[in-house]
Amino acid sequence: MFDHHVIEIEWGGRPLTIETGKIARQADACVIATYGETSVMCAVVSDKSPKPGLDFFPLTVNYIEKAYAAGKIPGGYFKREARPSENETLVCRLIDRPIRPLFADGYKNETQVTCMVISHDLENDPDVVALVATSAALAISGVPFQGPIGAARVGYIDGEYVLNPNIDEMPESDLDLVVAGTNDAVLMVESEAKELSEEIMLGAVMFGHAEFQPVIDAVGKLAAKAAKETREHEAPDHSDLEAKLTKLVGKDIEKAYKISDKQDRYAALDEAKIKAKEKFLSEDSVEEEANILSGVFKNVQANVVRGSIIKTGKRIDGRDLSTVRPIEAEVGLLPRTHGSALFTRGETQALVVATLGTSDDEQFIDALTGTQKQKFLLHYNFPPYSVGETGRIGFTSRREVGHGKLAWRAIRAVLPSEEEFPYTLRAVSEITESNGSSSMATVCGTSLAFMDAGVPLKAPVAGIAMGLIKEGEEFAVLSDILGDEDHLGDMDFKVAGTEAGITSLQMDIKITGITEEIMKVALEQAKGGREHILGEMANALSEGRAELGEFAPRIEQMSVPVDKIRDVIGSGGKVIREIVEKTGAKINIDDDGTVRIASSSGKEIEAAKNWIHSIVAEPEVGVIYEGTVVKTVDFGAFVNFFGAKDGLVHISQLANERVAKSTDVVKEGDKVWVKLMGFDDRGKVRLSMKVVDQETGKEITKEEEDA
Numbered sequence: 001m002f003d004h005h006v007i008e009i010e011w012g013g014r015p016l017t018i019e020t021g022k023i024a025r026q027a028d029a030c031v032i033a034t035y036g037e038t039s040v041m042c043a044v045v046s047d048k049s050p051k052p053g054l055d056f057f058p059l060t061v062n063y064i065e066k067a068y069a070a071g072k073i074p075g076g077y078f079k080r081e082a083r084p085s086e087n088e089t090l091v092c093r094l095i096d097r098p099i100r101p102l103f104a105d106g107y108k109n110e111t112q113v114t115c116m117v118i119s120h121d122l123e124n125d126p127d128v129v130a131l132v133a134t135s136a137a138l139a140i141s142g143v144p145f146q147g148p149i150g151a152a153r154v155g156y157i158d159g160e161y162v163l164n165p166n167i168d169e170m171p172e173s174d175l176d177l178v179v180a181g182t183n184d185a186v187l188m189v190e191s192e193a194k195e196l197s198e199e200i201m202l203g204a205v206m207f208g209h210a211e212f213q214p215v216i217d218a219v220g221k222l223a224a225k226a227a228k229e230t231r232e233h234e235a236p237d238h239s240d241l242e243a244k245l246t247k248l249v250g251k252d253i254e255k256a257y258k259i260s261d262k263q264d265r266y267a268a269l270d271e272a273k274i275k276a277k278e279k280f281l282s283e284d285s286v287e288e289e290a291n292i293l294s295g296v297f298k299n300v301q302a303n304v305v306r307g308s309i310i311k312t313g314k315r316i317d318g319r320d321l322s323t324v325r326p327i328e329a330e331v332g333l334l335p336r337t338h339g340s341a342l343f344t345r346g347e348t349q350a351l352v353v354a355t356l357g358t359s360d361d362e363q364f365i366d367a368l369t370g371t372q373k374q375k376f377l378l379h380y381n382f383p384p385y386s387v388g389e390t391g392r393i394g395f396t397s398r399r400e401v402g403h404g405k406l407a408w409r410a411i412r413a414v415l416p417s418e419e420e421f422p423y424t425l426r427a428v429s430e431i432t433e434s435n436g437s438s439s440m441a442t443v444c445g446t447s448l449a450f451m452d453a454g455v456p457l458k459a460p461v462a463g464i465a466m467g468l469i470k471e472g473e474e475f476a477v478l479s480d481i482l483g484d485e486d487h488l489g490d491m492d493f494k495v496a497g498t499e500a501g502i503t504s505l506q507m508d509i510k511i512t513g514i515t516e517e518i519m520k521v522a523l524e525q526a527k528g529g530r531e532h533i534l535g536e537m538a539n540a541l542s543e544g545r546a547e548l549g550e551f552a553p554r555i556e557q558m559s560v561p562v563d564k565i566r567d568v569i570g571s572g573g574k575v576i577r578e579i580v581e582k583t584g585a586k587i588n589i590d591d592d593g594t595v596r597i598a599s600s601s602g603k604e605i606e607a608a609k610n611w612i613h614s615i616v617a618e619p620e621v622g623v624i625y626e627g628t629v630v631k632t633v634d635f636g637a638f639v640n641f642f643g644a645k646d647g648l649v650h651i652s653q654l655a656n657e658r659v660a661k662s663t664d665v666v667k668e669g670d671k672v673w674v675k676l677m678g679f680d681d682r683g684k685v686r687l688s689m690k691v692v693d694q695e696t697g698k699e700i701t702k703e704e705e706d707a
Contacts, residue, residue, distance in 0.1 A: 005226045007218045012164040018136045020226050029141035033133035037121035042133035043114045044141045050108035055291040058110040063091040069120040070368040089401045091127045095134050097508050098180035098188040104144035106235040120368045123166040128153050136219045142228035148219035150212030151180035154204045161207045179208035187509045192409035195501035198523040238296045245300050249276050253304045260317045262347050262435045302488040306469045309476050324480040324529050329540035331452040338552040339453025343445035347435035352445030354453040356552045357424040358598040359588045377426040380404030386434045403439040410443045410496035410504035414458040422555050435483045437465030443496045451541045454548040462533040463496030466522045477522045479529040495526040555598045556605050562593045564616040583607040619676050629670045632662045641674050647685030656690050673697040
């Protein structure tokens with residue numbers, strides 16, 4: 001018989017419940033966390049023995065949003081949840097990042113974490129609830145996990161930090177920050193901000209860290225009741241092999257890391273690896289021995305690089321701790337695109353292309369909270385040739401989705417409103433070289449490409465990646481980290497923003513956490529680096545171009561009375577289709593009467609505007625119009641003079657002299673000039689031709705008439 005255990009606390013003004021023992025009892029652990037009425041079930045399973053032939057920890061995190069959680073049936077033909085959405089992929093990464101560093105060193109048992117949203121109240125975002133459920137499930141699973149962790153969302157509304165703001169409150173918040181960590185330190189930060197200062201961002205991180213402590217306590221209480229005995233796991237001791245390797249190739253590795261060119265450096269390191277393999281491996285060696293040697297070799301690399309930085313303050317490529325690599329920025333390099341930029345920082349390069357579209361190009365997103373429209377798209381591609389390798393192309397990895405979303409968050413805060421700039425915007429970042437943060441190169445390149453396209457950004461945005469080397473109480477914060485400094489370091493800390501403040505902050509920690517002091521140093525150092533990069537970007541372009549590119553669509557707006565929308569659309573869309581077909585312009589009408597007309601040709605836009613105006617506007621008495629005779633009768637002629645409107649020119653108003661038959665003056669199809677004289681008692685239009693010069697369209701004065 002299984003025991004059912006429940007822990008409930010009040011957290012952020014709402015009840016948080018974590019329970020186990022009722023569902024999925026064959027998993028190593030299963031916890032359901034419920035916040036408000038949003039529930040996430042997390043199941044953890046870890047193999048009982050290590051997976052052979054691996055030199056990494058095989059952890060898989062899955063996060064699945066079930067449509068039934070919000071009382072919905074999935075869209076599409078099959079009516080079944082299919083491949084993960086972008087949001088599900090991002091939450092998978094959000095869960096993976098804080099838990100991965102806390103598994104015991106050397107643990108190689110394949111481990112799977114599966115989170116499912118099974119109830120959604122449309123008020124509380126499930127991502128933080130999923131992190132809480134994951135922490136609790138790992139804490140009771142018996143897997144060697146150095147947790148528990150806590151997590152919280154932090155908003156910033158009216159100058160005050162808000163714990164776990166609900167979904168309806170988020171549009172009013174200047175900050176959307178998720179922070180996770182342990183009792184002592186922060187492990188992960190993911191955020192989007194509206195140009196907030198370093199002080200406010202640091203305060204938000206520490207506020208969140210303090211506020212999720214009750215969650216850690218609650219998980220601890222559940223573990224005290226329901227935790228399985230921790231599996232026996234002894235971290236492998238390879239200190240003897242490490243000492244021998246250091247003696248054999250330590251100097252070679254030191255020399256390799258004095259080579260500034262990445263490919264040459266890697267070639268030198270490969271030679272050192274070959275030397276190590278020849279010494280410690282034989283033809284009879286098994287795969288496990290090769291993996292052990294590879295892992296220990298990485299440790300020797302890390303010791304060499306980290307020790308050198310801590311002792312000398314000099315880095316792999318000879319820079320000091322705060323210097324940013326040389327930057328080159330170029331815009332307008334692709335002639336037929338709407339906007340383009342090439343941003344190069346050291347050996348990292350992003351080719352970013354901006355495209356402007358209409359409302360027809362908006363992305364529709366089917367989410368638990370309902371169908372949403374997205375007018376800003378940013379797609380990040382990381383092909384294998386960017387690092388000099390071969391590999392698969394065409395598959396969008398979780399990493400590419402995550403890096404693209406980070407850049408998206410960084411840019412969104414400075415985009416103009418829809419009223420200011422009614423375009424759908426898409427940026428595509430092609431990473432053509434990589435040795436360091438390509439996501440931050442994407443931020444810089446996107447900012448430049450949008451400005452090149454004529455998008456009126458509120459301010460340019462730049463991004464920089466910071467690293468950390470921490471040995472005991474000593475630490476060094478590194479600006480603009482190289483790829484090797486990322487792999488061998490303890491922190492990846494990305495900051496993007498304008499001169500005024502931060503728009504996005506992401507932090508991942510590979511050790512058991514960092515302190516407020518380290519984060520403060522990193523933020524201040526990142527600010528200096530960001531300002532330097534913005535200055536280099538300004539050499540190419542500092543604000544949006546005054547005019548759109550030659551091939552970009554033009555969009556103009558006009559308003560029509562709401563009661564006239566039906567007339568513009570016509571029965572079954574007949575009228576608007578005719579306008580589009582005849583003028584060549586794209587037309588979109590909102591329910592409030594806002595009409596957006598798009599075309600790369602100004603003439604097409606003007607023609608569509610005039611057509612729509614003629615449908616919704618009323619003709620004015622005393623104004624002269626050009627019209628077409630549509631019918632002749634004994635008593636005059638009917639003239640189409642204002643859109644679909646016709647009016648009668650009485651036979652007495654056809655000419656100054658007496659007219660016997662209307663066909664003596666006009667025939668059907670003739671182009672004529674008419675003046676609107678007024679309306680009769682029945683509201684019928686009264687037109688006159690005789691008061692208008694039919695050659696010039698000018699009104700005939702009294703003197704001209706008498707002459």
